[in-house]
Amino acid sequence: MDVSLLISLAEITIAGAIINASVHFVPVGGAPAAMATSTGVGTGTTQLAAGAGFTGLMAAAAMASKVGIGGLGFLLILLSGAVGSMIMLGVTMLIGQLIYVFGVGVVPAADKCEIDPITKDPQKPYVTPGTTGHGIPTVCFISGLIGAALGGLGGALAYIALMNLGFTPAVAGMLAVGFFFINAVLASYNIGGTIEGFHDPKFKKMPNGVIASLVASLICGIVAVAMVL
Amino acid sequence: MSHGGGGHATEIYPENQVFAVGVVLSLIGIYAAHFLSDYGLSMLIGGLLVSSACVAGANTVRKVAAYGLGTGVPSIGMISLGMGTLAAVAGVLIPKAFGIPYLVAPILTLIIALVVGFIVGNLTVKPVGMKIPIMVRSMTYLSVAGALALLGFTTAYVGSLEPTTFVKGALESGVMALAFIAAGMAILHPFNACLGPNESHKRTLTLAIACGLISWFVFSVVKLDIVSIVVSIILWAIVYVKFVKMSLNDACAVLHVPEIPKKEE
Amino acid sequence: MDTTLIALGALALSGALATVAGCAEDLESDVGSQSNPNSQVQLAPQMGNIHRYFNKAISGEPVSYGLYVAVAGAVAYAIMQMGLNPILALILGAGVAAFVHGAYAISSYLGRIVGQSKNFGQPVYWDIVMSHIGPIVGHGFIAVFCMVLMAYLANTILGNPFPLPLIALIFGITVGAIGSSTGDVHYGAEREYQKYPFGGGVPVANHGDIDVKAEYGLRNGMDSSYFCARLGGVLTGICFGLIVFLDGWRGIIGDILQGGNVISASIISIVVGLIIIALLAIANRKVEVFARDKYGPYTK
Numbered sequence: 069m070d071v072s073l074l075i076s077l078a079e080i081t082i083a084g085a086i087i088n089a090s091v092h093f094v095p096v097g098g099a100p101a102a103m104a105t106s107t108g109v110g111t112g113t114t115q116l117a118a119g120a121g122f123t124g125l126m127a128a129a130a131m132a133s134k135v136g137i138g139g140l141g142f143l144l145i146l147l148s149g150a151v152g153s154m155i156m157l158g159v160t161m162l163i164g165q166l167i168y169v170f171g172v173g174v175v176p177a178a179d180k181c182e183i184d185p186i187t188k189d190p191q192k193p194y195v196t197p198g199t200t201g202h203g204i205p206t207v208c209f210i211s212g213l214i215g216a217a218l219g220g221l222g223g224a225l226a227y228i229a230l231m232n233l234g235f236t237p238a239v240a241g242m243l244a245v246g247f248f249f250i251n252a253v254l255a256s257y258n259i260g261g262t263i264e265g266f267h268d269p270k271f272k273k274m275p276n277g278v279i280a281s282l283v284a285s286l287i288c289g290i291v292a293v294a295m296v297l
Numbered sequence: 298m299s300h301g302g303g304g305h306a307t308e309i310y311p312e313n314q315v316f317a318v319g320v321v322l323s324l325i326g327i328y329a330a331h332f333l334s335d336y337g338l339s340m341l342i343g344g345l346l347v348s349s350a351c352v353a354g355a356n357t358v359r360k361v362a363a364y365g366l367g368t369g370v371p372s373i374g375m376i377s378l379g380m381g382t383l384a385a386v387a388g389v390l391i392p393k394a395f396g397i398p399y400l401v402a403p404i405l406t407l408i409i410a411l412v413v414g415f416i417v418g419n420l421t422v423k424p425v426g427m428k429i430p431i432m433v434r435s436m437t438y439l440s441v442a443g444a445l446a447l448l449g450f451t452t453a454y455v456g457s458l459e460p461t462t463f464v465k466g467a468l469e470s471g472v473m474a475l476a477f478i479a480a481g482m483a484i485l486h487p488f489n490a491c492l493g494p495n496e497s498h499k500r501t502l503t504l505a506i507a508c509g510l511i512s513w514f515v516f517s518v519v520k521l522d523i524v525s526i527v528v529s530i531i532l533w534a535i536v537y538v539k540f541v542k543m544s545l546n547d548a549c550a551v552l553h554v555p556e557i558p559k560k561e562e
Numbered sequence: 563m564d565t566t567l568i569a570l571g572a573l574a575l576s577g578a579l580a581t582v583a584g585c586a587e588d589l590e591s592d593v594g595s596q597s598n599p600n601s602q603v604q605l606a607p608q609m610g611n612i613h614r615y616f617n618k619a620i621s622g623e624p625v626s627y628g629l630y631v632a633v634a635g636a637v638a639y640a641i642m643q644m645g646l647n648p649i650l651a652l653i654l655g656a657g658v659a660a661f662v663h664g665a666y667a668i669s670s671y672l673g674r675i676v677g678q679s680k681n682f683g684q685p686v687y688w689d690i691v692m693s694h695i696g697p698i699v700g701h702g703f704i705a706v707f708c709m710v711l712m713a714y715l716a717n718t719i720l721g722n723p724f725p726l727p728l729i730a731l732i733f734g735i736t737v738g739a740i741g742s743s744t745g746d747v748h749y750g751a752e753r754e755y756q757k758y759p760f761g762g763g764v765p766v767a768n769h770g771d772i773d774v775k776a777e778y779g780l781r782n783g784m785d786s787s788y789f790c791a792r793l794g795g796v797l798t799g800i801c802f803g804l805i806v807f808l809d810g811w812r813g814i815i816g817d818i819l820q821g822g823n824v825i826s827a828s829i830i831s832i833v834v835g836l837i838i839i840a841l842l843a844i845a846n847r848k849v850e851v852f853a854r855d856k857y858g859p860y861t862k
Contacts, residue, residue, distance in 0.1 A: 103751050103764040104747065114372045123809070130722055130723070135825060148828065151812075156809070159805045162845055163798070173857070195860075198765020202751075204850075209843060238725050239386070245379075250383075250417065253376035254417070297395065474725075475731070482625060487673075489619060490666075490669055491673035493676075511662060518640070521641075541672060550685035551686045551688055552686070555614060
């Protein structure tokens with residue numbers, strides 16, 4: 069078998085694992101966050117990860133059509149995907165923060181840690197009694213940026229791998245969208261609703277999700293390689 | 298985002314039956330779309346029959362979501378369509394790679410969807426740890442329903458299962474993206490919209506059929522097939538009005554003025 | 563230089579369209595009470611609060627907006643293949659998407675309300691359905707048209723290699739994710755619970771106890787929409803507009819500064835992006851510190 073096919077297979081498998089890991093970093097409060105009852109962005113894990121990941125995928129595709137996918141272009145595409153995704157999630161989190169602070173009048177406070185690991189600010193006195201935090205404190209923001217970077221990177225890597233297999237941009241893009249959703253939903257099931265970021269105890273479950281994604285992505289990769297034999 | 302309804306409502310038709318009927322009808326539809334394209338009937342006949350895959354998927358979602366999925370119903374729609382995309386494209390392209398006649402594409406899609414759905418379903422139980430008893434079976438069924446709906450609508454649009462024509466017509470044009478999301482919504486919307494303690498299988502199934510038909514309508518518009526557009530919109534209207542009438546009948550009250558009903562003490 | 567100028571113009575137009583689309587999307591999800599805050603509307607009858615909101619549960623906003631924009635994109639693509647004017651094609655596409663939107667909206671209201679009607683005594687308000695479906699479909703049309711026009715610009719002028727329906731799908735999912743994360747908070751935490759004092763999250767114990775009375779008479783979806791247009795809708799629009807603009811602008815800056823060399827242009831665009839991200843993080847921290855200092859902790 070051709071070595072390049074094996075490399076693409078490995079790239080797809082790793083991309084899936086990265087996508088799965090990325091979803092665990094994004095601070096998602098789910099439905100309660102929309103009522104300022106839990107910390108994080110007020111939407112579902114899959115949806116936000118998909119939004120960020122696809123922005124990264126688009127940035128990667130645009131970059132790929134400009135510089136090609138060999139050599140330095142490979143690195144540039146990955147970084148472009150990561151940066152595009154980070155901008156999307158960063159702006160979303162910042163505007164969300166503005167609405168929390170000025171529209172609802174809450175102080176950003178996390179519930180799953182006593183002190184913010186990055187800014188060393190105490191969190192407990194600022195949490196509304198009866199809720200589990202609200203807003204987007206700095207640790208959640210940074211965690212979200214890391215998650216977005218990984219998500220964009222994973223999407224871009226999957227796209228490059230599919231392009232290397234010989235698919236046209238349109239086909240590679242469509243397969244990347246479906247592939248991204250499979251891994252994002254597996255991660256979402258692993259998290260089980262809400263997560264505040266890398267400081268959340270639920271974060272320790274990440275290896276389970278990553279292993280599941282490794283297997284699922286390997287299967288998807290084998291199917292993809294079989295299409296071009 | 299929503300959580301599963303409280304408990305499982307009773308079924309009129311067993312899930313396996315609905316699933317089997319959906320699979321058989323959509324397979325017939327895909328082959329019809331391929332063979333009847335010379336007569337211009339691929340969207341008319343193919344599209345109609347393929348809507349049954351959406352109904353089968355929606356029925357399975359109803360069964361599995363009643364256990365309380367925890368992260369909402371949209372996720373399961375998206376993962377089944379994600380697997381379906383892979384299976385559908387693979388089903389069309391693999392025959393060319395191995396030199397088998399391309400007419401086996403729907404069967405190959407079915408098999409790949411079964412295998413991938415089964416494996417991913419098992420992954421959600423171990424290591425991911427979802428505690429729903431029927432998860433593996435549901436994921437497999439949903440993967441198949443999604444794959445057949447996707448392949449069906451795109452084949453009805455393109456009119457051929459031949460790999461080069463299919464790739465050019467469905468993937469390069471981007472119509473498969475529409476099939477992805479239209480089939481996904483048609484599968485996850487019916488139960489998501491009807492959930493609640495008074496949910497009834499009859500209403501949910503009627504809405505599922507209506508959603509399948511409106512997906513067929515959208516594809517008819519994209520294909521610019523006038524006959525298909527007219528037939529699909531008429532059929533959709535009949536089923537949709539039936540759903541509205543059923544709902545109004547089943548409500549505790551239908552009011553037309555801004556009045557909160559007085560509670561009897 | 564000429565193509566760069568056209569690209570910059572298309573990007574500016576895309577940014578403006580994104581702003582309008584984001585605002586319209588959020589307002590539409592407020593009229594129809596979609597996504598996460600809708601869980602409260604769903605819960606209300608169980609808590610004894612019979613309401614007149616439009617309980618529109620069409621899955622999450624990303625998926626539903628993905629559907630509408632993808633429908634618009636695919637129909638527009640088909641009509642453009644026929645040779646018609648692109649703008650006309652986009653309008654017709656958005657029209658078909660609006661029709662699909664309306665069908666899903668009414669079915670979800672009926673489904674959800676009747677699904678809890680007999681148990682909790684929540685009646686079906688047919689006048690709510692008839693009066694709200696117009697604003698819902700109208701706002702949806704504005705949002706979808708703007709986004710499918712953006713997708714068209716991205717496909718033809720801004721050099722995106724994906725086909726139009728796929729770009730449309732991705733934009734729809736993105737705007738849904740953004741609207742769900744930003745504007746819906748204003749609706750869910752503030753407007754739905756206006757009877758509770760300003761300046762605090764909604765404790766779990768109060769969930770379901772939403773406002774059913776309006777400034778005068780009974781509250782419905784349109785009251786929520788006009789309130790949220792003041793802050794939530796506008797900020798959602800700015801959010802989406804900023805994202806589209808910043809992401810494209812960093813690429814064009816790279817082209818302008820190092821037009822000949824594609825590699826250096828790309829490196830510059832990545833560096834500019836990283837600078838923007840750092841600024842965002844600093845801004846977030848500043849807002850957090852402002853809130854901590856000015857609002858202060860909870861005192862017993």
